[in-house]
Amino acid sequence: MSTDLIDIAAVPEAWTRTHLLDLESLSAEELTLILDTAETLREATDGCSRKVSVLNGYTMANLFFENSTRTRTSFGLAARRLGADTVDFSSSGSSLSKGETFIDTAKNIEAMGVDAVVVRHHTPGTAYLLSQNLKCSVINAGDGAHEHPTQGLLDILTIRQQRNRIEGLTVALVGDISHSRTARSNIWGLKKLGAHVIVCGPSTLVSRRWEELGVEVAYNLDDILPRCDVLNILRIQFERQAMRPFPSVREYAHLYAMNGERMRRSKKDILIMAPGPINRGVELTPEVADGPHSVILHQVTNGLAVRMAVLWLLLGAANR
Numbered sequence: 001m002s003t004d005l006i007d008i009a010a011v012p013e014a015w016t017r018t019h020l021l022d023l024e025s026l027s028a029e030e031l032t033l034i035l036d037t038a039e040t041l042r043e044a045t046d047g048c049s050r051k052v053s054v055l056n057g058y059t060m061a062n063l064f065f066e067n068s069t070r071t072r073t074s075f076g077l078a079a080r081r082l083g084a085d086t087v088d089f090s091s092s093g094s095s096l097s098k099g100e101t102f103i104d105t106a107k108n109i110e111a112m113g114v115d116a117v118v119v120r121h122h123t124p125g126t127a128y129l130l131s132q133n134l135k136c137s138v139i140n141a142g143d144g145a146h147e148h149p150t151q152g153l154l155d156i157l158t159i160r161q162q163r164n165r166i167e168g169l170t171v172a173l174v175g176d177i178s179h180s181r182t183a184r185s186n187i188w189g190l191k192k193l194g195a196h197v198i199v200c201g202p203s204t205l206v207s208r209r210w211e212e213l214g215v216e217v218a219y220n221l222d223d224i225l226p227r228c229d230v231l232n233i234l235r236i237q238f239e240r241q242a243m244r245p246f247p248s249v250r251e252y253a254h255l256y257a258m259n260g261e262r263m264r265r266s267k268k269d270i271l272i273m274a275p276g277p278i279n280r281g282v283e284l285t286p287e288v289a290d291g292p293h294s295v296i297l298h299q300v301t302n303g304l305a306v307r308m309a310v311l312w313l314l315l316g317a318a319n320r
C-alpha cells in the first residue's frame, strides 16, 4: 500500500472487522494486511514520530482496569499521531467505587462521542462482552490470561522486519506461559504465518496441553537453544499466582534466564525479544536485555505502528 493511500476511505474492502478481540479468529491474510498497514503508517509518520491527520474528528478512549505502561501510552500516542482525540479512563478514582457496573461505565464513556474503546481487564472475555454491548469499535488491550492481540502483532512485525519473513522460523516463548495472554496471541499469529513455535519453561508454568495448539513443549532451555531463531522472553507474573511456581527465583534464573553464557551457545543472529515489563536478573540479564541481539525497544516503537494500523482499519470499516 502506498503512503498516499492512507485516507480513511482507502481502507481495503477486504477488511470488514470493526473490533479486534483476538488473533485466534484472524486469517493469515488479515494478519498480513495489519502488518503491511503498520509498515505503511510507520513510513508515513517518519518512524511513528510525525502526525498524519487521517483520523481527524474521531475519538478513542483508553479503558484500563489493570496497570500498563507500554500499551496504554502507545494507544494514546497512536491515536494522536493519526489526528484523533483521546480520553483516558482509569478504574481507580472512577464511579465504579460507587457501584456503577463495568458495562454502564463503558456505555457512559461511549455516550461522550467515542468511536473506539481500548480495554484492558483482568477477566478473560471482557473485550468480547463490550463488543456485544457497545456500538463503537472495541480493541482488546489484554483480557486476563486470554489474549493481547496488539502485543502479538507488534512482536510478529518486529520479527518480520528483522528477518524479512515469519514462515520457517523457530520462535521460542520462554517463561510463564500459563498466565500469558501474550503467549496465546503470539502462538495464534505465528502459527498462521508459518512459524514453528516452542513454549519453554518449568512444568508448573507450561502444561503438555499446549501441544493441542500445535506448538512444541520443552522444559529444558539449553536443549532447544541451538535451534531457535527468536526467543521471546516472558515475565514471571507473580501477581497472578497464589503459590510460587518454583522453589526460588535463583533456581528459575539458573535454569531459564537468558545470560551471556547462553547467548554464546545460541545461533549467531538470534533475536532477543520481551514484551515487557522485564525483571532484570530473573528472566534475562542486563547484558542480554541491552545487548546487540535485543530488539526490545524496537518492539515498543512497533507498538505504535501496529496500533495506528488497527485504529485506521477498524474505524475505516466502521465508517463504511
Ligand code: CP
Residues within 6 Å of the ligand: 067, 068, 069, 070, 071, 072, 142, 148, 151, 275, 276, 277
Ligand atoms: N507489554 C505490555 O502489555 O506492557 P504494559 O503492561 O506496560 O502495557
